[in-house]
Amino acid sequence: MSTLRTEARVALAIARKDALSELRGRHATVSTLFFAALVLLLFGFALGPDSRRLTEAAPGLLWLAIVFAGLLAVGRLHLVETDDGALEQLALYPIERRAIYAGKALAGSAVMLVLGGVLLPAVAILYGIDLARAVVPLVATLVLGTVGFAAVGTFYAGLTVRMRAREVMLPLLMLPVVAPLLLAAVQATAAALAGDPFGELAGWLQLLVVFDVVMIVAGAATYRFLLEE
């Protein structure tokens, strides 16, 4: 039991370190945010100026922006470790690899949550949506979606970080895997915004929970194979 507590402490320490260095080094976060906002703007150009069409597509556009920004975020969380061989150093410590995984995934979720927290009101303003009606289900969807994305993203970022062409390989490998997450998150967001007329919101949230749990377990169990090389 105590070893599990140690692992949790290690994971939290790693998460704190990563999230702080990511958010304090404002450069990266701000540019990622700026990128996501730019994506939202470009969707407007691609689908506008009919504002009704944008309102209808808003849940999908929001999640695509989160996915694109999240890709940059989870990739960077591993990249910072390669600069001075820090990941190898980290792997030398006598700690469970899954604690490292958990810490990185937690940091990834935290950063993505910040991103989502900014993007959600931005979408509301740009595409004309009333958020106030559904704050609780929207936040729940955001949390579940970003946690799942970070769980998958941390695994694939660890896999590709020392690879050739990693900028291409990370999205190429992980985007098909997060497809069901995207589907469920968009449907949950749409249902929440519409006031859940068909009572489907709970089902999509449950699917997100299942996805999160499965991917966290899979990532934690296989992460050590990525570090051992």
Added chain:
Amino acid sequence: MKARILGIAALVSVVAAAIVGLVIVPADLNQGDAQRIMYVHVGSAWVAYLSFGVTALAGLLWLWRRDPRFDALALAGAEIGVIFTAFAIWGGMMWGKPVWGVYWQWEDPRLTTTALLLVLYVGYLLLRRLTDDPTRRATRAAVVGLVAAIDIPIVHFSVVWWRGLHQTATIGSPDRILNPAAPLVFVLALVSMTLAMSLAWAYLMVRRYELARLEWAREESARRGRIVAARTPATAREVAR
């Protein structure tokens, strides 16, 4: 030699099953001649799933035993699986156009799942190409194959649900053919094509596995050669030359 016999048996049975599906079986009452495509489509899809199952299992065994033979098996499964997945999608589209009126039906969970399957495993093959060290490649591929296999049921379930909530009427479902009420001839045509394709699959798997073993052996000897060359002093190499 055994592989050759298997190959000939596969060839003969695929030709025979194609004749059954194209000539002997009558056209379906509702779907007409387009129904005939179902035989190759279902056969391809079945074999593709089989391949990816082999890849996931072989990957697991590699992580456990570190035997390069398992990695060769995983590679064979992935490459052949990708090819049969592409066949299944092609067959689905050729069937969809005359029966549904469109090549691509987003509400059909099978088509959508299969498309994701294709990108998942094309990614797997690309990953293998971009990793030079054979051991590292096998490990990376094994974990990616495992995560992909875990993802497939979730993808399928989410798309089924998506369709269910949107309640779009689908005229003619591929399920009809597996219906117990379907006339026996149709079932026979489907079973014979599926069996024939499984034979072809077995033959291709054996061949691809052999090729993967040869490639591994060559890589290993090249690597050993490099290590020896690096350890040999430059002067000795000059003399040897």
Added chain:
Amino acid sequence: MSDWPFVVAGYGVILGGLALYAALLQRRLAAARRSGPDESSPLEDE
């Protein structure tokens, strides 16, 4: 409209592709077998 063009396209591409892949595999195998022995470095036995 007849469905036969779709049937022919379906069977043609799938069965043709199968044959093509088998033939390509055969060629790759033959090439690998040929280059196999002489590819090994002369220093390998040390």
